[in-house]
Amino acid sequence: MDGVSLSDPGTHCPGCGRPNDQCGGCLWEYDPPHYCPRCGTRLAVNVSPAGWKARCKQHGSVVG
Numbered sequence: 001m002d003g004v005s006l007s008d009p010g011t012h013c014p015g016c017g018r019p020n021d022q023c024g025g026c027l028w029e030y031d032p033p034h035y036c037p038r039c040g041t042r043l044a045v046n047v048s049p050a051g052w053k054a055r056c057k058q059h060g061s062v063v064g
């Protein structure tokens with residue numbers, strides 16, 4: 001399946017990439033994610049006036 005939603009319960013914090021048992025989530029609600037919530041890999045993030053787009057190499061696009 002392609003794509004990850006931040007509202008899905010992931011295994012990693014999208015703010016710092018640490019496993020959920022080490023971080024309860026430090027990302028601000030309207031900030032773009034920096035790490036994939038599924039695998040904790042650093043995301044490629046594009047920020048534009050319309051919003052942001054984030055992409056994980058393994059999981060595809062990450063949406064808010």
Ligand SMILES: [Zn+2]
Nearest residue numbers: 013016023026
């Ligand atoms: Zn965190």
Ligand SMILES: [Zn+2]
Nearest residue numbers: 036039056059
């Ligand atoms: Zn991923």
